[in-house]
Amino acid sequence: MSSRTLTRPLTRIAVLPAATAAIALSLVAPASAHVTATPSDASAGAFTIATFSVGHGCEGSPTTKVEIQVPESVLSVTPTRNPLYDVEATIEQLDEPQTDAHGNEVTERTSTIVYTARTPLPDGQRDTFELSFQVPDAEGELLSFPTIQTCEKGETAWTQIPADGQDEDELESPAPGFTILAASGEGHHGDEAAHEDEESADGAAEQASDEAPGAEGTAADADDADSGSSALGWAGLVAGLLGLAAGGLALARTRSTT
Known part of the structure; x- marks a missing residue:
């Protein structure tokens, strides 16, 4: 067999893995471009900060607005300010009052958070938005935040929620969210x-x-005692000197009389 004949099969073998890798990358790339939600703590009952990431525009068009729909099991949401966007919360009345984590009766909830870009987000850049809230006490439940991404031309509705047993990767435009974990205590x-x-x-x-x-009073008493002892010492010394002077004077008189 000639070396030329041997080279052809080897070339085909080398091309196969490369083609397979290219196909795999083409399948993974769209999934990585989804709007995602990453919580700081996914434990049931925990107070968390969920970071929503927008990775691209609408088929190349810059993003002008991001509307995040809050699930009904979440009563209150606090959005983090973003200097490049105006933020607005929509409040709706509850059908029946509920009790929050602090025991207060709640009659309304935050239904949507809307970030409107002051300057459109270019297609080749990404941005993040943060929401603070308490994770519902529902271990194992998928907490989804359907999100509408509006662009200068068109929009993308990231609102699809997987059915029971369905893989999220099968969805074309899945809603960002996360699965609630067991309470951490x-x-x-x-x-x-x-x-x-x-x-x-x-x-x-x-x-x-x-x-x-x-204690300070005790220390002060001790200082007073020391001061009194010093005064007595000086008085004794003065009395001794006076007595010595009187004795010397008497001795001098006796000598002069003799």
Whole structure:
């Protein structure tokens, strides 16, 4: 077999992995461009900050607005300011009052958060938006935030929610979200306990401060005692000198009489 004949099969073998890799990359690329939500803590009942990432425009058109729809199980949302956008929250009335994490009766909820760009976001750049809220106490549930991305030309609705048992990667425009994890036992309750510990420490410090004047008084008494002892010492020394002077004077008189 000639070397030329042997080279052809080897070339075909080398081309196959390259073609397979190219196909795989073409399938992965669109998924990585989805609008995503990444929580700082996905535990049930935890207070979290979810970061929503927008990676591209609408088929090449710059992004002008991002509308994030808040799931009904989340009552209150606090958006983080973004200097390149105007932010607006839409509030809606609840059908029935609910109780929040602090035991307060709530009659309304945040339904949407809208970021409107002051300067359109170019297609080749990405941006992030942060929402702060309490994760619902629903371990294992998928918490989805359907998002509408509006561009100078057209829009993309990232609103598809997978059905039970369906893989999110099968969706063309999946809504950003995350699966709620088991409660960690930490969160605002732990913060309150730490706050109580700080108050206890402050109380102990104040008590020590209240007792401090007594110690200062004892020290002052000791200083007074030292001052009194010094005064008596000086008085004794003066009396001794006067007695010595009187004795010398009497001796001089006796000698002069003799």
